[in-house]
Amino acid sequence: MTGILIANLNEAPLTAAEIVQWFSTEKGCEAYRPVSSDCRALFSFRVHAIDGFGGWSGSSSAAREFSVDIESDDFMFFLEHGTYYQLSIGDARHLVTPSCGLVTSADRYSGVSIGSASVAEGFCVPRSVIVDALVKTYERAVPTRFEFDPLQNMTSGPAVQLLNLIRFFKENTSDSTDLAMSPIALASFKEMFSLLMVQNLRHSLSEIDLPVHAITPRQIKRAADFATAHFAMPITVSDMAAAAGVSTGALHQNFRRFLNVTPMGYLQQLRLEGVRRDLIEASPSSSIAEIARRWGFVHLGRFSHKYRTAFGVLPSVDLARQP
Known part of the structure; x- marks a missing residue:
């Protein structure tokens, strides 16, 4: 079974120093340092991760501030369901509210100011998975400092779909082990989440037109035959495209055109x-x-x-x- 990381800090009256100590002890994370005065107030945090994908949730009854120093360049989503918190990203400070989420690479995230009565949620996605999805979508090299536009509308649009997938991930890793016990489901989740991000959120390559390719009926049949022969294994649409010798975008366009169904369908x-x-x-x-x-x-x-x-x-x- 694929390994799952779960760390749970039940709501308790804690100082900022005690919170940082928990992160260090339970997660092996030395990235956070308290900046605000060390008051004691209710705080909770929970993290659940599998194969580099990780979801977290937390709450704080009091305002707190931490400096952050994370070396990883994986992508992080930040969401809020209560009041607000503010993130320092490079030289800018961005407010995360129930209607406005944020996505950034972890190494650009240098500080967080948590508002009183904050109820936060977030998600981490490996950069390698996003780069792979970009290459398969745009068929070109990805800039070294590729980034998504930071602010995301959480009331409508693709970010809402991503939130639903984040909830699905949480339900099936922290509340049960279903996702880890099903390699097919896990592979499908990873591909679906990364392609939804790459193809729907604005980012460094958004102004570039997607390549359009016509592929032969023989290549469509090759992809369909590959799926028929291997569907009991954790294959993805990317594997179908590779078997046919075409890009995932070309396979999707032509499956819809000739078979009236998506490759995933x-x-x-x-x-x-x-x-x-x-x-x-x-x-x-x-x-x-x-x-x-x-x-x-x-x-x-x-x-x-x-x-x-x-x-x-x-x-x-x-x-x-x-x-």
Whole structure:
């Protein structure tokens, strides 16, 4: 099973120095130093991470300020659900509120001023994953200091979709181990999250037109055949494109054009058929959730809806059938 990091600081009255000590002891993180006066007030923090992707949440009943020195250049999302907090990014200071989130590389983040009654949330994404998604989308080298526009509208648009994926990650790593136990689901999550960021948030390459390529029916068939042969493994759309010798963007454009389905949708349909086959062949006492998770479906409610849409019956009906 893929390893999961979980560290949990339950709400307690703590000084800023005690908070920094917890980060050092539980996370091995020496990046934070208290700047504000050392008052004692309620504070909580929780972090959950898997394969370089990490989500965190925290709250503070009092205003606090910390200096920050992080060497990693991975990307960080900052969100707020209570009042506010302010981040120092380079020479600028940005306010994070319930309606305005922020994304930056970790090494540009040098300080945080937390507002009283702040309820914060965040997410970390490996830069290597983003660079890989950029290369596959734009088919060009990525600038060394590539960055996303820092401020993100959290009331509408792509950032809201990213927030939903962050919640999905949290539910299936910290509240359960479903995502770690399903290599297919984890691979799909990583690809979906990185492509959503690269293709929808403004960044250093946003002004560059996406390449448009026509590909041959033979290449589409090659990608479809690869998916059919390997859909039980944790393959992604990028793997399908590589098998066909085309970019992910070209594969997506031409799958939609010729097959009226996205490559991800095609792969998901194959996996739904795999679930159905296993359900029909399984004993009536088998677990639908375990079978679904094996095929990359870790949210049982969403899975049941997709299954019924695809086959016209609930999974429980097929489980009760005799082969």
